[in-house]
Amino acid sequence: MSHQNKPKAYWKENIKIVLILLTIWFLVSFGAGIIFKDVLNEIKIGGFKLGFWFAQQGSMYVFVILIFIYVRLMNKLDKKYGYDE
Incomplete structure (x- = not known):
């Protein structure tokens, strides 16, 4: 991969x-x-309706889990393109 295409592929x-x-x-x-x-x-x-739970709590838990997934995937991507430390 050429030096110019590397950042574009990484960003994509x-x-x-x-x-x-x-x-x-x-x-x-x-x-x-x-x-x-x-x-x-x-x-x-726990006595609460599941739709209510997702609206109040579930989406926040999923967001935090997705942050950890993003960090892990980006660390792999950084290593793949040589941007890791």
Whole structure:
């Protein structure tokens, strides 16, 4: 891979990772908390309806998990393109 194409390929893979993770977060926060709320509310966890739980807590937990996934994927990507320390 030439020196000029390396940063472009790195950036392209970075954007792909970000878009996939943001899509997952959108589906969990908007989809589970709003769109599929009525279906999920039929399931109860600890006395709370699952749709309510996703709207209030679940999307935050998923966001934190996605941050750790992003860090791990970016560390692999940095090593792949030689940008690691």
